[in-house]
Amino acid sequence: MELGISTFLHTNPKGGGVLPGERLRQAMEEIQLADQVGLDVYAIGEHHRMDYTSSSPAIILASAAATTNHIRLSSAVTVLSSSDPVRVYQDFATLDNLTNGRAEIMAGRGSFAESFPLFGYNLQNYEELFDEKLELLLKIRSSENVTWSGKHRAPLHNMGVYPRAQQFPLPVWIATGGNPGSAIRAGQLGLPVIFSIIGGMPERFAPLVQLYLKAAQQAGHDPNQLQIACHSHGFIANSFEAAKEKYYPIMAEQMNQIGRERGWANYTRSVYEEALSPRGALYVGDSEYVAEKIVRVTKQLGLTRFLLYVDFSTLPHRDLLRTIERFGTEVAPLVHKELARH
Numbered sequence: 001m002e003l004g005i006s007t008f009l010h011t012n013p014k015g016g017g018v019l020p021g022e023r024l025r026q027a028m029e030e031i032q033l034a035d036q037v038g039l040d041v042y043a044i045g046e047h048h049r050m051d052y053t054s055s056s057p058a059i060i061l062a063s064a065a066a067t068t069n070h071i072r073l074s075s076a077v078t079v080l081s082s083s084d085p086v087r088v089y090q091d092f093a094t095l096d097n098l099t100n101g102r103a104e105i106m107a108g109r110g111s112f113a114e115s116f117p118l119f120g121y122n123l124q125n126y127e128e129l130f131d132e133k134l135e136l137l138l139k140i141r142s143s144e145n146v147t148w149s150g151k152h153r154a155p156l157h158n159m160g161v162y163p164r165a166q167q168f169p170l171p172v173w174i175a176t177g178g179n180p181g182s183a184i185r186a187g188q189l190g191l192p193v194i195f196s197i198i199g200g201m202p203e204r205f206a207p208l209v210q211l212y213l214k215a216a217q218q219a220g221h222d223p224n225q226l227q228i229a230c231h232s233h234g235f236i237a238n239s240f241e242a243a244k245e246k247y248y249p250i251m252a253e254q255m256n257q258i259g260r261e262r263g264w265a266n267y268t269r270s271v272y273e274e275a276l277s278p279r280g281a282l283y284v285g286d287s288e289y290v291a292e293k294i295v296r297v298t299k300q301l302g303l304t305r306f307l308l309y310v311d312f313s314t315l316p317h318r319d320l321l322r323t324i325e326r327f328g329t330e331v332a333p334l335v336h337k338e339l340a341r342h
Contacts, residue, residue: 004306037328039327046079088105202281228305230297236323
């Protein structure tokens with residue numbers, strides 16, 4: 001069971017957050033601390049918005065390569081539909097060599113659409129772009145010389161793609177917010193899958209896990225060798241009450257900001273309280289409570305990895321660092337001890 005941190009490097013300078021340069025320097029502190037306290041993964045999601053400083057995850061992660069020793073460094077996600085798979089592979093193969101084999105790619109469509117017009121892609125081709133580019137990325141990672149053709153990129157005729165990653169194959173995860181087709185595709189390809197669970201009850205994702213495992217088995221992959229992860233919001237303090245009260249205004253502000261863009265209902269205290277419950281998707285509380293919830297979702301979904309998303313611009317950075325420290329030194333030992341009993 002692997003535990004780690006996921007982030008979009010939230011900054012929102014117009015809303016009172018830190019400037020991009022300061023947020024990037026903070027990220028170096030976070031990655032180094034996560035490595036020191038024994039966490040397994042630090043993952044940065046690609047976004048192209050003013051309120052995030054994460055348009056180039058591979059560059060940010062490479063900056064931490066020389067100051068970390070064990071932690072795996074991943075995107076969370078790479079918006080593959082609007083990226084060039086050749087460049088994506090080259091960036092993460094470079095990172096993989098810098099880190100002596102610690103790089104990973106989480107490939108997805110992305111939770112925001114800004115990158116499509118930014119890089120000249122039509123959202124009407126949303127599904128087709130992802131399928132085609134995933135096919136090319138997997139072909140590149142499996143073969144040094146690539147011959148390929150598709151609709152949305154110039155063809156390749158026996159072209160070499162360099163440098164080659166140190167890991168073979170370079171890990172590629174499929175990231176999804178709960179789309180059944182994505183789970184089935186990941187299973188058919190025998191790729192690890194990560195579910196973004198930010199609302200409702202995580203147990204509702206169990207049918208998606210079963211679809212994933214069934215598709216993998218039907219395609220000839222051993223389900224016991226597959227990896228399943230989830231990414232969820234959370235915050236850890238020295239007591240449940242302290243964590244609950246501190247995190248509510250932070251969570252509500254962020255969810256309502258996104259909700260205004262997407263037409264969601266207002267994020268209320270009652271919604272928050274329900275998410276805090278043992279069956280909810282928020283991992284907020286003291287170390288013991290957060291550990292209990294991670295053990296619960298691990299058993300429900302058969303997880304091999306859990307990523308905690310803490311980062312919002314209105315959360316003081318010292319509290320973010322303290323959460324990372326508690327996650328590694330207090331939560332992780334409790335989770336591993338309990339899971340070892342089963």
